[in-house]
Amino acid sequence: MSAITERRERERAQRHQLIITAARELAETEGWEAVTTRRLAERVEYSQPVLYSHFNGKEAIMRAVALEGFGELAALLRAAQPGGLRAVAGAYLAFAAERPALYQAMFVLPTDVKFAHAETPPALRACFDAFVGCFAAGHPRRELFAEVSWGALHGIAALAENGRIPPEGQADRLDVLVTQFAGG
Template sequence: MSALSERRERDRAHRHRLIVTAARELAETEGWEAVTTRRLAERVEYSQPVLYSHFNGKDAIVGAVALDGFGELAAHLRRARQDAPAPGGALRAVCRAYLAFAAERPALYQAMFVLPTDLAFAHAETPPPLRAAFDEFVRCFHRDDERRELFAEVVWSALHGMAVLSDGGRIPADGQEERLDLLVAGFAGVPAAPREPERDR
């Protein structure tokens, strides 16, 4: 690749990052309804055609923000799991970290799980950050249990419902800890995953 081509690639990557960052900031301050190509073009000081050269519409922009979010979520859950006081505490720690992530980043969480995107879930083409986040739940269960992915799906589904219903005022936000206790207790008889070696941290 020539020096000119490399520079063009760097410039394109820089514009891409500016657009994604601007979309996330605008969504966090004014909601996703405020995120339009016109508003984004004003923020990043590029024309709307330049935006469309990177993203073919709002769904694609939301998807890019969501992809960032899954990378952050995976890292957040990994820290919680690895810092759990005992193998049996990993599931509770990961669940609590997930609910905290959703509550502290509502606009980002909407992009990841509520708004339409072109991201593929539970598919051969699932992007690595999505799989990495899901795997943090899987690792809370014993590696020899063939149901561990099923357990992870059920736990994630329950947490998502708790997060969305609480955020929407459908269930009292101050009851999350009790719900979490009930959810984790339901898996109390499931063998916990052995703690991973320190070098994996």
């Protein structure tokens, strides 16, 4: 009995992850507008209602995908940490450029995820902390600088992603941004 329910829960958890992965892959190959509950259900080889037994709706699935993204981004930024702001910022822009759909779920699409809040997911907080760590410990407005440099990077990334800025100039923009902020 206990063994059976355990197995069931294991299978359920597997399917849970399968849905997240399928949604992410679909979004990364065809964009979020192509991620419909019907296509997603077909992809995981279950009917639509199964999705709703795992998630509280489509938005919840996207939130789960975004959460996965926060974990990956945090790892990348932490790895770049020793290289200072230039390396962290470069890693950030590379992440945004290489996984546009994932980045969109994390930072562009409407979300319920709490930012700068007590309930902020640890992975997300770790991302922010990577930026904070780029400024000296004694810096009087350390958090503020982290926030602004992150925001600035996001602007560059977002505009490039939706075609408002030519993507090929990102390296130059990164250089300007880092130079202006590292000097302060």
